[in-house]
Amino acid sequence: MSGLRILRARVVAACLFATAGPVWAVHGIDPSDIDRNADACTDFFQYANGAWRANHPIPQYMDRWSKRWESGELNKERVRDLLADMAARRDWPAGSPEQLSGDFYAACMDESHVDELGLKPAQPLLDEIAAIKARADVQRTIGRLHEIGVGVPFKIVVAQDLHDPTRVIAHVDAGGLGMPDRDYYLKTDQRFVEARDKYRTHVAKMFELAGARPAMAKQDAAVVFAFEKRLAEASLDNVALRDPHNEDHRTNFAGLVAQAPAFDWAAYFDAARIPREDLNVTQPKFLQRFAAELKSTPVAQWQTYLRWQVLNAAADALSTPFVEENFAFNGRYLAGTTQMKPRWKRCAEATDRQLGEALGRKYVEKYFPPEAKARMQEMVRNILLAMKDTIGGLDWMGEETKKKALEKLATFNPKIGYPDTWKDYRGLTVARASHWDNTVAASRWNTADERAQIGKPVDRGRWGMTPPTSNAYYNPMLNEIVFPAGILQPPAFDVNATDAVNYGAIGVIIGHEISHGFDDQGAQFDAQGRLANWWTPEDEKKFQARGQCVVDQFEGYFIEPGIHHNGKLVLGESIGDLGGAKLAWLAYRKSREGKEAEPTLDGFTPEQQFFLAWGQVRGDETRPETQRTMVQGDPHPVAKYRVNGPLSNLPAFRAAFQCKADAPMVRPDKDRCEVW
Template sequence: MNKFIHLPAAAFGLFLLHACSQGGEKAETAYPEAFDVSNMDTTLGPCQDFDNFANGTWKENNPIPPSESRWGSFNILLEENEAKLQEIVNGLLEKEDHSKGSNEQLIADFYRSYTDTQQVAALGIDPLQPYLEQINAIETLDDYVKLVGTMRPVGFTSFLSMYVDADDRNSSMNTLYVTQSGLSLREKDYYENNSPRIADIRKEFVEHVTRMFQLMDYMPDHARENAEKILDFETRIAGIQMSRVEMRDPVKTYNKRSYQELKALLPAFNWDVYTGESGLKADTLVVRQLDYLKGLNQVLENTPVEELKLHATYHLLTDMAPFLPREFQEESFHFYSTVLSGVKERKDLEKRALRTTNSMLGFPLGELFVARHFPESSREKMVEMIENLRETYRDRILDLKWMSDETKKKALTKLEAFTYKIGYPDKWKDYSNIDIHPDSLFANVMHVSQYEYGEMLDKLGKPVDKSEWYMTPQTVNAYYNPTNNEIVFPAGILQPPFFNPEADDAINYGGIMTVIGHEFSHGFDDQGSQFDWEGNLNNWWTEEDRANFDALTGKLAAQYSGIEVLDSVYIDGKLTLGENIADLAGLTMAYHALERSLQGKPEPELIDGFNWKQRFFLGWAQVWRGNITDERLLQQVKTDPHSPARYRINATVSNLDEFYDAWGCSEGANSLPPEERVYIW
């Protein structure tokens, strides 16, 4: 998904963040009805360091496994979900006669193809040869453009990308987008920052590309020289790309242009050839980064075709490395997981097979998952909680002192228009036409990619399917989609410690209710607030109210920008602003929703010596507890719009008067003077 869809936690990528499930025999974690006090470290009080107060002993007793870059509640729940998925897959593998095209056949045979390492080893890089021959045949820039268009359906990455998505200014219709791409290191700061830590990563990248070329015997005598050329080329395109902070502005990244205007922006790139090969063509489209296309024209005019061929060869190789023989997989893992994220060990074959199958065929597998592991009662409970929180949000908007009645009326209209999806799609997609065989891993991957591309292409110029899900049901996450004005909660996250039907209400409100509030709040963060109740990019604010909002959010951004997470490495308060707004607002809404639910009832009893207010915040801390490697922490700060988990706990509560009241705080590391605290929603 290419538009910004907000998540409560960093999305779990295909190969970047792994779980440690051993399969169906693993017992589920037993979660207490309240809060496990044995996880606490009370040597520091809650006002000094709330994260360690609530989670210190847990963090000490739960070091990061060698196959992970971080370890916390999200990872543990992911592991538990994958144990259930592995059990499902193991059951499918016991049969050989699944109907062709059935979910069972697709899943079982894809999994078998991944675990058939002898077949993968025997093929070597032969599956790449047709594509390598096309790259080697390139003689002109137009030849390169043709290759990029031809290979787009199988997921080939280049220095720009086109995709189909809902039109930000006409949310009921799909349109075509053009955006920047092509950075192996994911973020431009990795190419421009001269700190020793980042400079070492660039050196490691050159070593990595060198080894990859040597493994495939691609001009081995010039492998290092060619690797340096790739780094140089990517540094040039990084220099003209928008930063992640700049890309957070949906107005600046919405530039409607005619096809002829697109051609004039980047005349060196033969758009007729590209669109003819890719099928991605429309009379009008949206350019995400105008200056990038303008600057790219000069880069292309001054880049030898041979360097473009090198870039294409490496990206083909690295994109497909997970489906090539072991030595390619291990080299790719070394750089992208060990160097960039601090992961020490690869997962075993079965775990990698499950993760890849889940990534490629997530919805067919998800359909089997929810049939076994998501009761309808959980859906009903979620509806009740969402509506409770909507009422709380309504009251908070009405009580705002910084917003005029005119803008409040429109904010309430947007709040009322919020829709939600819970658990799983009401209608499942048909994947039966994908050709999957038990002995053809590379071909299987290509077939899935082609299916997904065809599905995207078929949307171009058509109405948006508002029922579509952009996350599989088993995913441990949730999201807000601004063009649908909807919040979505997959079944995967509606389990302990986020949601436990047996738990104390205060713990549940500090867990899943804060996630619900977080997603609601994304409709009113620095990006989502620019979309109206119909999901269109449209300013519904008065000038004065927007200025008040910007002043408050600027103050919050400055708070987070002052947090040092590593030596001379700070959180980027502007990059993380949307998530920090949502954390703060979500926690606030959940607290007051809990308070609302207790009106007219007896005061809840103490549990383990903690009152309901304190248990609420303990529930919040439990959700975000975790450990992280320094390498992954650096990567997160550079590339992730979410603040690191420790600061999601401490920095958020430091802004809430309710936290100070609950714990009797007056001063300490977690304390801010009242005039420095930020309340937005």
């Protein structure tokens, strides 16, 4: 995970709304997962993990499945067991991590009580919207919704100043859409036309559940869609959002007021306790559209829109009919899943989302030993050294740019496992009486915690993911690579595995995150995390040409006839995978110098095991519906091309499996992509 999208990821915890992993072969890859009927040099994705996928169909509640996804879901069983133990006791000190986490989980798990309450917990908020009489009331309600993480129709993102990352400022950002992105409202392809019809039906059903008659619900759904479409027309698309300059519009408070004078920014900032200092408007055109809506849209339509946004944000914290209808559109239709996750899993996820560091403290105590952190630290050091050697040896980059690149590399800050200082949830009250009330209280606390950073020097100890999360990220403004404890489990990482396997799995992920510091987004930030050009014009052109090679490669990857990857959208992640595989390979080879050769396993050399480890950890089976959604808006390619795409560019892969020059997994020299 990479780039400026982390600005948005940091507010996820404020929205209202990984037991041991699967048993892997001792100290190495599992040969039984390999499809012996496939050819490594034709389709390595199928070869490396095809037998595993054939024997492990996607669970009905998941939209994709692989050894790593299985590990992530099994990891939630660890979380569940911890939460169940904490929930079993009622004598924890008030405000302690155990009391907060245990009571939040217990209230969520009391499904009968949640169902008995129905819509009642959200009714005061809906009544407040129903009582709106004037545009000033609309504005106050927007502020109230923002307090509990419902960021509509705009949202405040708390992050560093793009030009002075030592400071934290407010970024006034676009929001307010109920579908995945703007193209769902605007594109004329049949799949988007169908999605719009399904969405209007979904919105109407939610209004009916909230008490509206069918005819009025349908009418209100049309109002919501028309309103959101106007917002979508003023929003940037996913490719444009990849260029940080497109979201760089620094201004002061007076400048903000001038851009959207119809909104009472002074009252909003005062109520939110946000200092009236320099800030950034990510999408001025969107802000202007918002201001126009305040002036021209009837108050009654604002009420309809806001009522929908509350129902949409709150659905999973309400009774079963709301949960099921929310799943019908977002899970069954958009993702292709046929069954909801069991309630315990949804409650574990909700607890982690809202109280991630309270829960995370208990998680790392039990499931992340010191030796695992030490092994990871060693691997990170080795892969950073591989990147240093790579930069130093580039024949296409001049010495001036190399110096700047090495300066940036030297300031990389790895974070492994968990924060050095845990959040103190002082002031947050969680009880067992109401899951809704707990969700709102935690959302309000997280929002206030984020807002409290504005105007202060950046706290480099804060994390953008919780410790149990099975993922990783790079933050360009902090120039940090972060690996939560949740991803440092088999098959991605095993403290007892061979170097070949660990470097081929988590090593490629480490290299991936390092490479993000030098992908199409990360390369625009300097050693201090500033959005600043440190390239000579000649080197920048060469870098862009190498990136275009990757764009062209992925434009040719189709998920089905007529639907292919957008090379510009997946450029950053694909540079990350390409660089990650190369860096991890170089670091692995370097780490084995002077040591006894690792064993051949079932006929597979250590070199082959390295690449098989990557193919097995990344070998997702993905539902067609999810693939379509990914191709539209996800900067990550689908798994098949995350495996085959980068490896087809690597001479080391060709040599390891002795592929012929014309094999599908070998790109011709004239087409071979290499950025780092």
